[in-house]
Amino acid sequence: MKSAKSPNPISPYCTGCGACAAASEGTVQMDWDAEGFLVPRKISSREIPLASFSACPFPKANAQAPDEDALAELFLKDSSRFEPKIGRFENTYIGHSPRHRKTSSSGGLATYVFENILTRGIADHIFVVTQDGAAFKYRLISSSNDIETTSKTRYFPVTLSDFFSLVRSLDGKIAVSGVACFVKAVRIYQTQHPEQSDKISFVVGIICGGLKSASFTEYLADKAGADKDFTHPQYRVKDEHSTANDYAFSAISSNGEEHAIKMAKVGDMWGTGMFKAKACDFCTDVLTELADISLGDAWLPVFREDGLGHNVVVTRTKVSESILRTGISNGELHVQLADPAEIISSQRASFAHRWDALSFRMALAKLFRHPVPAVRRRVLKRTPILQALVQVQRERTRYASLKNWRHSPNARSFDRRMFPHRVLLKIFTKLNHWAR
Numbered sequence: 063m064k065s066a067k068s069p070n071p072i073s074p075y076c077t078g079c080g081a082c083a084a085a086s087e088g089t090v091q092m093d094w095d096a097e098g099f100l101v102p103r104k105i106s107s108r109e110i111p112l113a114s115f116s117a118c119p120f121p122k123a124n125a126q127a128p129d130e131d132a133l134a135e136l137f138l139k140d141s142s143r144f145e146p147k148i149g150r151f152e153n154t155y156i157g158h159s160p161r162h163r164k165t166s167s168s169g170g171l172a173t174y175v176f177e178n179i180l181t182r183g184i185a186d187h188i189f190v191v192t193q194d195g196a197a198f199k200y201r202l203i204s205s206s207n208d209i210e211t212t213s214k215t216r217y218f219p220v221t222l223s224d225f226f227s228l229v230r231s232l233d234g235k236i237a238v239s240g241v242a243c244f245v246k247a248v249r250i251y252q253t254q255h256p257e258q259s260d261k262i263s264f265v266v267g268i269i270c271g272g273l274k275s276a277s278f279t280e281y282l283a284d285k286a287g288a289d290k291d292f293t294h295p296q297y298r299v300k301d302e303h304s305t306a307n308d309y310a311f312s313a314i315s316s317n318g319e320e321h322a323i324k325m326a327k328v329g330d331m332w333g334t335g336m337f338k339a340k341a342c343d344f345c346t347d348v349l350t351e352l353a354d355i356s357l358g359d360a361w362l363p364v365f366r367e368d369g370l371g372h373n374v375v376v377t378r379t380k381v382s383e384s385i386l387r388t389g390i391s392n393g394e395l396h397v398q399l400a401d402p403a404e405i406i407s408s409q410r411a412s413f414a415h416r417w418d419a420l421s422f423r424m425a426l427a428k429l430f431r432h433p434v435p436a437v438r439r440r441v442l443k444r445t446p447i448l449q450a451l452v453q454v455q456r457e458r459t460r461y462a463s464l465k466n467w468r469h470s471p472n473a474r475s476f477d478r479r480m481f482p483h484r485v486l487l488k489i490f491t492k493l494n495h496w497a498r
């Protein structure tokens with residue numbers, strides 16, 4: 063799967079959305095890099111067109127590219143409310159879809175919304191992430207009968223590069239799911255191709271704390287005891303008799319045996335930044351501010367008690383508001399209005415990392431003469447010294463995880479090599495919490 067490392071021809075900050083490849087007139091193609099990320103690779107001696115660079119959701123600091131706020135002004139101009147951390151919106155909710163949540167990652171709202179998009183004719187097709195052996199990829203689905211195959215969130219690199227050519231060629235309207243940077247790429251595409259903009263009739267935002275490399279899945283499969291030829295990785299195997307965050311990872315070995323491991327036994331995979339794309343450290347969109355609807359996990363004390371999970375929901379358009387309202391009134395949804403502060407609180411750790419410490423990460427990048435992508439100035443704050451220490455150690459841990467897995471793809475030796483990094487990060491994090 064992985065080929066040698068070569069510099070990214072478009073941007074040093076990349077999450078693999080593939081918008082550049084779609085605009086490249088055949089000069090660039092998405093491919094695996096040595097660290098297990100999907101990145102653009104130059105495949106032609108012709109020059110890469112400028113359109114590829116302007117399609118990127120992580121533009122250079124001096125590029126004249128619209129940021130999330132400017133794009134929201136274009137796409138969500140009719141939204142009735144604004145909150146600096148939430149963006150433009152209609153309402154905020156917490157709840158679940160009883161019919162979908164057993165087979166979904168969280169409260170099953172994403173599957174419910176996509177089903178409604180198809181049955182109500184809001185779109186003729188949906189473009190969502192589905193299983194593909196040991197991996198995952200975006201797939202076009204045109205019938206609500208197939209909806210259950212689309213459920214579950216996948217912590218694996220995927221690319222939207224085919225989406226943009228589909229929008230051009232396909233009859234009918236398309237709805238798409240995406241994490242924040244992918245949603246931004248879709249919105250940029252719509253501004254650059256106004257004649258196709260209406261064909262993208264709905265965007266579901268999957269709230270995301272950071273994208274993982276394919277090595278993350280390999281590591282978890284090895285930790286669970288599956289062999290190297292494993293298939294069907296599942297990241298969110300729920301335990302309805304336990305709490306929402308007590309979920310397991312599972313995979314199937316080549317002999318058909320299923321192996322599972324509780325994520326609590328693996329240790330913190332999110333706060334440590336292990337296997338994470340560097341670009342995610344420069345993303346300021348915690349709540350997928352450009353989607354029609356944003357869905358995440360209700361990581362809040364009272365909802366955490368329920369092992370089947372609940373979603374936090376932000377409706378941003380009249381159409382998404384209507385889907386929710388109808389579902390509530392006909393009893394298909396167990397969803398209640400929530401205070402916007404609760405939604406923000408559910409993503410507290412993500413805001414603390416991505417907003418509160420961003421100015422320090424930018425200063426650090428400048429100090430090492432690394433390029434810094436354009437970010438929204440309004441989110442920047444002064445970073446306290448202990449938080450800065452956490453940032454330095456988190457970056458060292460992230461970098462070491464990718465390097466160590468590349469050199470020795472074995473969970474036991476990997477854990478041994480990562481141990482000092484993780485201990486140090488834990489100490490700095492504890493000190494930072496104590497100081498706060």
Ligand SMILES: Cc1cc2nc3c(=O)[nH]c(=O)nc-3n(C[C@H](O)[C@H](O)[C@H](O)COP(=O)(O)OP(=O)(O)OC[C@H]3O[C@@H](n4cnc5c(N)ncnc54)[C@H](O)[C@@H]3O)c2cc1C
Pocket residue numbers: 162163165166167168169170171172173174176190191192212213214215216217218220239240241268269270271272273274357358359360361373374409412
């Ligand atoms: C990379 C990643 C990071 C996440 N980080 C956070 C976080 O920080 N905070 C938080 O609250 N929640 C996070 N989540 C979880 C996610 O927000 C919830 O699971 C979401 O609310 C959907 O739950 P659901 O039960 O409604 O989804 P389901 O009903 O299970 O449906 C999931 C939908 O998402 C689509 N999908 C799956 N994987 C991807 C993907 N990689 N990209 C785009 N679409 C996809 C599927 O096709 C399906 O339509 C993350 C998810 C991902 C993929």
